[in-house]
Amino acid sequence: MTLPLNPDMAATFPPPVMEARRWLDGVVFPADRPLINVSQAAPMDPPPPALRQALAEAALNEPAAHLYGPVLGLPALRAEVAAQWSAAYGGEIAATEVAITQGCNQAFCAILSTLARAGDEIILPTPWYFNHKMWLDMQGVGSVPLPTGPGLIPEAEAAERLITPRTRAIVLVTPNNPGGVEYPAEVLRAFFDLAKAKGIALIVDETYRDFDSRPDAPHDLFADPDWRGTLVHLYSFSKAYRLTGHRVGAIVADTARLAEVEKFLDTVAICPSQLGQIGALWGMLNLGQWVAGERAETLARRAALEAGFARLDGWELLGCGAFFAYVRHPYPIASPELARRLVQEAGVLLLPGTMFRPADDPAGDRELRIAFANIDSAGIGTLIDRLAAFKP
CATH class of the missing domain: 3.40.640.10 (Type I PLP-dependent aspartate aminotransferase-like (Major domain))
Incomplete structure (x- = not known):
């Protein structure tokens, strides 16, 4: 027996970030080329210690x-x-x-x-x-x-x-x-x-x-x-x-x-x-001052990514700011296939533009999103190097 399924739910596409993570299944990343994960815009570190302490005290002392x-x-x-x-x-x-x-x-x-x-x-x-x-x-x-x-x-x-x-x-x-x-x-x-x-x-x-x-x-x-x-x-x-x-x-x-x-x-x-x-x-x-520091660091990473893309032949930076860069790639490959190949051949996980556009919009096939706030300026340099070395 098959239970009924809401057709609107059935027609909704799977969560893109979770779909992209499945591309990692079975892929081994060598120690000298670890995965660069720029697929999701989320801080990878926990809150600062003082905030964690405040949470711990509240958990212990505030019923x-x-x-x-x-x-x-x-x-x-x-x-x-x-x-x-x-x-x-x-x-x-x-x-x-x-x-x-x-x-x-x-x-x-x-x-x-x-x-x-x-x-x-x-x-x-x-x-x-x-x-x-x-x-x-x-x-x-x-x-x-x-x-x-x-x-x-x-x-x-x-x-x-x-x-x-x-x-x-x-x-x-x-x-x-x-x-x-x-x-x-x-x-x-x-x-x-x-x-x-x-x-x-x-x-x-x-x-x-x-x-x-x-x-x-x-x-x-x-x-x-x-x-x-x-x-x-x-x-x-x-x-x-x-x-x-x-x-x-x-x-x-x-x-x-x-x-x-x-x-x-x-x-x-x-x-x-x-x-x-x-x-x-x-x-x-x-944490006003601390957040100001986080903002300054994010802006520095933005500048590093903008400078990096300036030296990538054929790539176009369409937008850049906050946690994201949205780019157009130069290859005659649809972005979903390119994204999968970048995982296997460059150790880079990012999202194809097709995840951000209607299914009938051809622009997505040439676009990629990079969540650059997940990596520091040195990591951004490594990312640019890997994109530059990639050969379709």
Whole structure:
């Protein structure tokens, strides 16, 4: 007997990072050429010792850390996000306009569940973040691709032509995953004005905001007194504080929207991880200088990768920033095959561009994503050397 399977789930592609890891099965990497894994944008080191100590003390001494908490998150963490974001973006955000989630992926799923049902449409710039596409596919919600062109920056004018009566939101990721590019403030403003005029949501995923190269606020949308009812902001504490395993993310939206989000969160997880939230709050209060150092190191790695690609014949760096480089390769080989060969012949694991584009988009066959924040500048040099030595 075969149990029934939701056809929307069956039609959703497998998790790309897990698929890529299967390419390692049976491959032996010699000691003088260990694997360079640039497939996933996640810190490979644990949190700094002081944060680990704070987590340990909370686990030992705070009984509430092991119990259910508020569905929308710890009040102190919500208040701290509201205060720091208000200062950073030059606007006014209340603690009641912040919800804490089990990672930023859950934040996306939660907010989309309040906006769209099967048959509705969401506009996603391409190349897109594959988990966004996967969630929409699982829910039977249409993903409308918005091509971004050679600069990987979407245009509001092009998005407007894609809006239909079924459109519920436009999703932007900046700094971008997978492209790495930082969307200019005027681009975000144009999309906000478009979304507001059309009565749809603008979802801005700023998971990598702590690693933006610009010294000032990346946009002024929260300074607009009319941001509520249009703008939704998503964030992850995982990258800044190395809390990936604790799963802590955030949503900033108007209180009416968060009342609907609460239904989703209560049903799916009941509450976010208490220890993770304690760690995130401790980090926000104590690790400002440390995060600044992490940002400086990430920017240094970005510069090293940009310099490295300048000496690679035929390769083109399409976008670079935060944790990612998005590149075009010079070979007459489709990127999925090339990615597999790079594992076996160069000891490099990265993701093909086909994982970030619609199946019928030929651009993906020439593209690759490199999560360069996982390796230091010396490792980036080795990566460039291996790509230069690869012979198709």
